[in-house]
Amino acid sequence: MPGSRCSARSEDGMADITKEQVLETLKTVRGPDLEHNIVELGMVSDVFISDGKVYFSITVPAERAKDLEPMRLAAERVVKDMPGVKGAMVALTADRKAGSPAPRPAPPQQAAPHAHAHPHGQPQQPRAAKIGVPGVGAIIAVASGKGGVGKSTTAVNLALGLAANGLRVGILDADIYGPSMPRLLKISGRPTQIDGRIINPMQNYGLKVMSMGFLVEEETAMIWRGPMVQSALLQMLREVAWGELDVLVVDMPPGTGDVQLTMAQQVPLAGAVIVSTPQDLALIDARKGLNMFRKVEVPVLGIVENMSYFIAPDTGARYDIFGHGGARKEAERLGVPFLGEVPLTMGIRESSDAGTPLVAAEPNGVVAGIYREIAAKVWKQIADTPLRSAPSIVFE
Ligand SMILES: Nc1ncnc2c1ncn2[C@@H]1O[C@H](COP(=O)(O)OP(=O)(O)OP(=O)(O)O)[C@@H](O)[C@H]1O
Structure with a gap:
């Protein structure tokens, strides 16, 4: 179907949702600076719509992933509430460009936040924060x-x-x-x-x-x-x-x-x-x-x-x-x-x-x-x- 990569035709006859509509809706979510919205700040990417479900990424500095979870939830909620949207799936991805250090290369002494001592005493490979799975x-x-x-x-x-x-x-x-x-x-x-x-x-x-x-x-x-x-x-x-x-x-x-x-x-x-x-x-x-x-x-x-x-x-x-x-x-x-x-x-x-x-x-x-x-x-x-x-x- 032409254009199916960025719009979805809902089975129940509702209008297609477009990427533009999703981005417009996401403009109601404020970014971490509490001044500009997440779209203006260039934090939203990879908007993908399939069968009425909307998937997108919000890029944040790796070390702020935890405190920005409410922002992710807010973005998910506003999209999910759009008419014709059956579901939304939002991922926080680590920012490698602005605001956070690139995983490589970086000074050897810059260890990961909870890195373990290296058994062979070699320099630590700097990396993004590793987040476990509860339970x-x-x-x-x-x-x-x-x-x-x-x-x-x-x-x-x-x-x-x-x-x-x-x-x-x-x-x-x-x-x-x-x-x-x-x-x-x-x-x-x-x-x-x-x-x-x-x-x-x-x-x-x-x-x-x-x-x-x-x-x-x-x-x-x-x-x-x-x-x-x-x-x-x-x-x-x-x-x-x-x-x-x-x-x-x-x-x-x-x-x-x-x-x-x-x-x-x-x-x-x-x-x-x-x-x-x-x-x-x-x-x-x-x-x-x-x-x-x-x-x-x-x-x-x-x-x-x-x-x-x-x-x-x-x-x-x-x-x-x-x-x-x-x-x-x-x-x-x-x-x-x-x-x-x-x-x-x-x-x-x-x-x-x-x-x-x-x-x-x-x-x-x-x-x-x-x-x-x-x-x-x-x-x-x-x-x-x-x-x-x-x-x-x-x-x-
Ligand atoms: N020890 C084995 N004896 C016989 N057949 C095997 C054995 N191990 C795997 N196979 C068969 O080889 C095929 C490839 O196996 P599998 O899908 O597990 O490989 P894979 O490395 O995960 O492949 P891919 O990388 O494409 O996902 C399957 O048909 C599987 O049944």
């Missing part, structure tokens, strides 16, 4: 240097493995462009909201789950630009009623783009799990992923070698067709824990594609045991590290 203990990123290595499958089974070890677990699908959690966990439908704002996570197999796939059509997310993706991500983290969780597993998008960096810089991650296949190329990519987390001082909890070896379905014989063991060697070389080898099996592929992950579907099977062990190794490190109790700033 959520440890946030773990599952990442890979490139796509298709089985990162999402690993994230799901790791989450289930942690749950099988008695923990309260949530999973956040941070892959905005290619959300896979609805399929992998066989969840359909839309989440409900509390007070029209906080989203209730979906649930299956004992996991609380949030994914862009529950909120928008895939084509909608495809046209989002960088800042909107970041806003959506942070909102999926902080405006979801996760309740009390021991661990939130974040399935990161593949690669090492801006989104990953934002997550690493703005979210107090307890650590990252890197998924790789045995092939050299994947390992090189995995190394890139690993370096990114190291740069921003997110502890790397270890490497999982996925599709490590092949088990023949008929005979059960094992074939090391990919020259398995590369990830273990690489982990040793890099000085990070090796978490385990997951075989390439028909069962993993079929079950993950059918939305019945093996740790839940066949809890007594060999593969479930492998994932549970990986989960135990991951949890042991988190439980042992002081980073787990990273202070979180609570919005309300």
Whole structure:
């Protein structure tokens, strides 16, 4: 539909809402100087309208994010009250240009507000304030240097493995462009909201789950630009009623783009799990992923070698067709824990594609045991590290 990027045709025959109308309405919200409005101050960006729902960002200095929450709420309220608007989703994004220091480069002595002492005594990487999620203990990123290595499958089974070890677990699908959690966990439908704002996570197999796939059509997310993706991500983290969780597993998008960096810089991650296949190329990519987390001082909890070896379905014989063991060697070389080898099996592929992950579907099977062990190794490190109790700033 021409113009669909900035206007929405409501199904009930109401007039389209335009970006201009949204901006006009937002002029009624005063900015932090209490003199000019937020539109005049150039704080509003990424206005996007889809199916009567309005999404936009308000850029604020990172260190003022907490006190400017009422301003965000006011902006959300006025837009939500516009005739024809079904909902509004507003994200505060950190200002990197005016008023706040750029995350990089900056003087080495300028440590993050609640940075922990660096174990190796290296200079701190300056970063934006990291804001935690109320009620959520440890946030773990599952990442890979490139796509298709089985990162999402690993994230799901790791989450289930942690749950099988008695923990309260949530999973956040941070892959905005290619959300896979609805399929992998066989969840359909839309989440409900509390007070029209906080989203209730979906649930299956004992996991609380949030994914862009529950909120928008895939084509909608495809046209989002960088800042909107970041806003959506942070909102999926902080405006979801996760309740009390021991661990939130974040399935990161593949690669090492801006989104990953934002997550690493703005979210107090307890650590990252890197998924790789045995092939050299994947390992090189995995190394890139690993370096990114190291740069921003997110502890790397270890490497999982996925599709490590092949088990023949008929005979059960094992074939090391990919020259398995590369990830273990690489982990040793890099000085990070090796978490385990997951075989390439028909069962993993079929079950993950059918939305019945093996740790839940066949809890007594060999593969479930492998994932549970990986989960135990991951949890042991988190439980042992002081980073787990990273202070979180609570919005309300
Ligand atoms: N150990 C395994 N054995 C067999 N198939 C697997 C295994 N791990 C993953 N797969 C299959 O490989 C495909 C890709 O897996 P998955 O979607 O988890 O990868 P990904 O790295 O998250 O991909 P993307 O980066 O594209 O999101 C899926 O069809 C999945 O079922």
